[in-house]
Amino acid sequence: MAKEVAKKKSSAARGSSEYQLRLYVAGQTVKSRAALENLNRICETHLAGRYRIEVIDLLVNPKLAAGDQILAVPTLVRHLPEPIKKIIGDLSNEERVLVGLDVQPLE
Amino acid sequence: MKRSRNNAPRTIPKAKTGITGLDDITLGGFPAGRPTLICGGAGAGKTMLAAEFIIRGATEFNEPGVFVMFEENAEELSDNVRSLGFDLDDLVARGLVSLDHVHIERSEIEETGQYDLEGLFIRLGHAIETVGAKRIVLDTLEALFAGLPNHAILRAELRRLFRWLKDRGMTAVITGERGEQTLTRYGLEEYVADCVILLDNRVNEQISTRRLRIVKYRGSSHGTNEYPFLIGKNGISVMPITSLGLDHDASNERVSTGIPRLDDMLAGNGVYRGSSILVSGTPGTGKSSIGSFFAAAACKRGEKALLFSYEESAKQLIRNMRSIGLDLGPFERKGLLKIHSARPTLQGLEQHLVAMHDEVMEFDPTVVVVDPISNLTLEHEESEMKPTLMRLIDLLKKKGITALFTSLTTGKGESVIETSEVGVSSLMDTWLLLRNVEYNGERNRTIFVLKSRGMGHSNQVREFVMTDHGIDLVDVYLGSDRVLTGTARVAQEEKEKAAAELQKKNHERRLRDLSHKKTAIDAQIAILRATASAEEEEVRFINSQEDLQAETLVKNTERMRTIRGGANKAATDAGRKK
Numbered sequence: 001m002a003k004e005v006a007k008k009k010s011s012a013a014r015g016s017s018e019y020q021l022r023l024y025v026a027g028q029t030v031k032s033r034a035a036l037e038n039l040n041r042i043c044e045t046h047l048a049g050r051y052r053i054e055v056i057d058l059l060v061n062p063k064l065a066a067g068d069q070i071l072a073v074p075t076l077v078r079h080l081p082e083p084i085k086k087i088i089g090d091l092s093n094e095e096r097v098l099v100g101l102d103v104q105p106l107e
Numbered sequence: 108m109k110r111s112r113n114n115a116p117r118t119i120p121k122a123k124t125g126i127t128g129l130d131d132i133t134l135g136g137f138p139a140g141r142p143t144l145i146c147g148g149a150g151a152g153k154t155m156l157a158a159e160f161i162i163r164g165a166t167e168f169n170e171p172g173v174f175v176m177f178e179e180n181a182e183e184l185s186d187n188v189r190s191l192g193f194d195l196d197d198l199v200a201r202g203l204v205s206l207d208h209v210h211i212e213r214s215e216i217e218e219t220g221q222y223d224l225e226g227l228f229i230r231l232g233h234a235i236e237t238v239g240a241k242r243i244v245l246d247t248l249e250a251l252f253a254g255l256p257n258h259a260i261l262r263a264e265l266r267r268l269f270r271w272l273k274d275r276g277m278t279a280v281i282t283g284e285r286g287e288q289t290l291t292r293y294g295l296e297e298y299v300a301d302c303v304i305l306l307d308n309r310v311n312e313q314i315s316t317r318r319l320r321i322v323k324y325r326g327s328s329h330g331t332n333e334y335p336f337l338i339g340k341n342g343i344s345v346m347p348i349t350s351l352g353l354d355h356d357a358s359n360e361r362v363s364t365g366i367p368r369l370d371d372m373l374a375g376n377g378v379y380r381g382s383s384i385l386v387s388g389t390p391g392t393g394k395s396s397i398g399s400f401f402a403a404a405a406c407k408r409g410e411k412a413l414l415f416s417y418e419e420s421a422k423q424l425i426r427n428m429r430s431i432g433l434d435l436g437p438f439e440r441k442g443l444l445k446i447h448s449a450r451p452t453l454q455g456l457e458q459h460l461v462a463m464h465d466e467v468m469e470f471d472p473t474v475v476v477v478d479p480i481s482n483l484t485l486e487h488e489e490s491e492m493k494p495t496l497m498r499l500i501d502l503l504k505k506k507g508i509t510a511l512f513t514s515l516t517t518g519k520g521e522s523v524i525e526t527s528e529v530g531v532s533s534l535m536d537t538w539l540l541l542r543n544v545e546y547n548g549e550r551n552r553t554i555f556v557l558k559s560r561g562m563g564h565s566n567q568v569r570e571f572v573m574t575d576h577g578i579d580l581v582d583v584y585l586g587s588d589r590v591l592t593g594t595a596r597v598a599q600e601e602k603e604k605a606a607a608e609l610q611k612k613n614h615e616r617r618l619r620d621l622s623h624k625k626t627a628i629d630a631q632i633a634i635l636r637a638t639a640s641a642e643e644e645e646v647r648f649i650n651s652q653e654d655l656q657a658e659t660l661v662k663n664t665e666r667m668r669t670i671r672g673g674a675n676k677a678a679t680d681a682g683r684k685k
Contacts, residue, residue: 026225034220058226062233069210070226072255085215088255092220100217 019043019051019101020080026073027059031090035074038091046103076100119326122170122242122278125163126156128345132330133321137302142269142279144299146290147306152317152338153282155191156306157244158184159342160280162193164242165203170278172242173205173234177250181206191342205234211254218256224264228271235275243272246282252293269298290322301325307333316458319345335495337461344461346498357381362474362509365404366397368580369539372556372565378537379561380473381507383500385532387514388541392552393571393578394513395419397539398476399428399435400578401511405474406438413472414446415463417479421446432576445470456495464502475503479513480531500534536560541571544592551593554580570596 023039025032036055043051058065058073068077068086078085078101087100098105121135130136137143137160145153161172176184184206185195198204207230235243248265255261272279281299283291290296296303303322308315318333336345361376364384370377378384384401386394395418402412416424424446425435438444447466451459467475480496496512503510514531532538538557543550552571556564569580570592584591584599591599 024226026229031221031223038220058229062229065226065230065233066207069212070230071209071211071224071251072222072227073225074222075226083215085217087217087219089218089220089222096217096219100219 018081019047019078019103020054021051021101022054022056022068022077022079024056024058024065024068024070024073024075024077027057032074034090034092035076038094038097039076042091042094042097046098046105078102121327122164123168124160125167126159126343126345127341128334128336129319129343132319132334132345133302133324134327134329137278137280138324138326139278140273140276141301142272142277142281142299143302143304144281144283144291144296145304145306146283146285146296148285148308151285151306151308152336152343153306154179154184154187154246155338156304156343157246157280157282158188158195159191159193161204161242161244162188162195162198163342164278165198170241171203171205171238172244173207173231173238173240174244175207175209175231175234175246177209177211177245177247179246180208180210191338192340193342202238205238205240207231207234209250211250213254213256216254216256222260224261224268227264228268235277241276241278242280243277244280244282246280247284248281248295249283249291249293265295265298302327316456335458335460337458339461339465341465344464346461346464356507358507362408363404364397365400365402365407366578366580368569369397369554372567372569372580373537373559374562374564376562378509378559380509381504382509382536382560383503383534384509384511384537384539385514385535386511386539386541387516387532389516389543392541392543393554393573394515394541395424395478396428396431396433396573396578397541398478398511398513399424399433402444402474402476403433403435403438405472405509406435406441406443410443410474411470411472412438412444412474412476413466413470414444414476415466415478416446416448417451417477420448424448430575431573431578445472460495460499463499467502467506467508473508475508475510477510477512479515481513481515496531496534532558544590546592547595549593549595551596553583553590553592 021039021043023036025035039053043053056064058070064070068075068084070077072088074088074090076087076091076097078087081102085100085102087097091097095105119141120139121133121137122139123130123136124133145156147153158174161174164170164172174184179187181199188195195204195206199206209227209230231243234240251261251265252258269279281295283293283295285305286292286294290303290305302324305320305322307318307320309318310316317336317338319336320333321329321331334345336343358380360380361378362380363370363377364373386397388394395416398414402414405412414424419427421439425439428435435444435446439446445466447462449459449462463475463477477499500510512531512535535558537559540555540557542553542555544553545551552573553568554571555566555568558564568583568590570583572579572581581596584596
């Protein structure tokens with residue numbers, strides 16, 4: 001259903017990913033592109049092989065905005081592990097994204 | 108300032124709210140295609156007003172709506188409006204209303220870098236398109252300020268939001284929590300410049316009253332007062348204060364008060380239809396009875412009467428009236444009479460007024476009795492009484508309803524009774540004053556017409572007598588020094604009757620004496636007359652005797668002269684001898 005630009009690194013190998021992330025954007029704006037780039041970079045650096053990203057374009061699927069209570073875009077939602085966390089913004093601050101995702105940065 | 112409504116050009120298009128009274132004071136509703144801000148403290152009724160705006164829009168004006176909730180969820184809202192008699196779920200199912208619960212949990216949110224609220228716009232746009240909405244409510248938009256840390260972005264986005272709503276021609280209602288110094292805590296009024304409505308819930312004397320005021324309405328005139336409103340079983344009702352000015356019709360028709368002698372006092376025909384009558388008096392002067400007779404008179408004419416009883420329950424009133432020969436029961440069963448009983452302390456004056464308004468609208472009577480108005484307000488709130496009553500009287504006059512208000516007055520001196528009513532009496536067309544007169548060890552009721560506009564009325568004080576077959580007004584005894592009532596009047600009347608009787612007897616006796624005397628005199632006259640005639644006869648007899656003697660003497664003398672021969676000498680001698 002959702003437009004999936006997902007990178008499924010090693011999800012097949014490990015069964016299910018530890019981190020299930022969903023990025024909500026509204027069209028291909030500067031902010032949304034920046035957010036996706038930042039997210040990919042951070043995940044590759046700190047969560048390599050342990051994540052799955054789903055990107056949802058609300059312009060295509062406006063109905064989905066209500067489900068995760070999306071107001072701001074871009075919004076990154078961490079569905080797993082529980083509890084649900086939301087990070088709004090273009091994810092330009094790596095430190096805060098990691099705090100938001102509750103991820104210990106790898107040195 | 109509102110007179111121009113007839114000929115002024117319609118400045119801006121308006122969207123009717125359908126809320127009782129609100130369309131009157133906004134002169135047609137909220138500005139169509141523009142945002143309106145409704146602000147007020149917690150529990151002021153913002154959400155209810157907004158919900159009714161959406162529901163009535165969908166059901167009455169064929170304008171589907173979107174209700175975006177930031178605080179409640181859809182289920183809670185449905186439950187809340189169900190208490191006002193609206194079925195929101197049904198409207199959602201029929202595709203007339205879309206509900207969207209926007210929830211922001213600050214603790215879940217982390218903020219990094221640039222973002223905008225396009226997600227919200229998309230949600231709104233989606234909801235609007237789904238139902239083809241013309242109206243939208245954002246309740247309470249300020250929750251965003253608590254949820255989103257970056258207020259600079261938020262404010263910029265809000266500005267964009269209102270622009271966006273206007274571009275889509277959405278008639279929007281935004282609610283906002285009242286701030287300390289400002290209308291809303293986060294200054295929403297700076298974005299919504301078109302129409303701002305302030306709601307207020309004030310507690311006075313332990314009774315809360317909701318009030319509504321239009322702070323501004325760009326491009327339109329509007330009522331500027333504070334209007335009380337009520338959230339009742341049929342939704343919100345706003346009571347406009349005399350918003351239409353004094354332009355109601357004046358009927359020349361007269362209606363009976365139900366008490367013939369009272370009608371006599373009012374130029375013989377009773378009161379004008381559509382006028383208002385105040386009956387004031389101290390406790391136990393018979394105010395309720397006059398009110399009941401007034402209502403019953405309307406029922407007897409086949410008209411509908413509505414009686415607001417704030418002292419007695421309906422059953423008690425009917426029972427008590429039966430004791431003075433008035434049976435209200437049949438009228439009530441026939442549906443001509445409706446008795447609305449409520450405790451005055453149940454709610455504030457304004458709520459009572461709104462309740463009255465609803466009743467009047469529903470029952471559509473020609474006569475309304477309020478017994479008593481004085482109980483509706485606590486004593487030292489006289490100042491509030493007047494505007495409220497004015498509103499009620501205005502409504503009744505507009506509908507051509509004849510109204511009778513009773514008012515309980517307290518106070519010892521006579522002047523107190525009259526001055527304490529000054530506040531409301533100027534609103535009344537006819538004012539009857541009932542007064543207890545205590546004299547000679549008893550209390551009696553008197554009634555008089557203090558004023559009655561537009562008719563010659565009696566200046567007389569009447570005694571007000573209640574018997575088991577009704578009310579009667581009796582002329583009082585106007586003595587040389589004071590007005591007598593009750594037994595004093597009866598005693599005085601008896602006394603007068605006795606005196607008159609006595610006088611009559613005296614007359615008769617005198618006449619009798621006179622005739623007796625006359626008879627006696629007549630008898631005496633007869634006796635005297637008899638005596639006189641007897642004496643007359645005697646005198647005649649003696650005279651005739653003497654004449655006879657004299658004749659005889661002359662004859663004898665002549666004979667003697669003849670016998671003696673010398674007539675002269677003999678005559679002289681005879682004379683000497685004698």
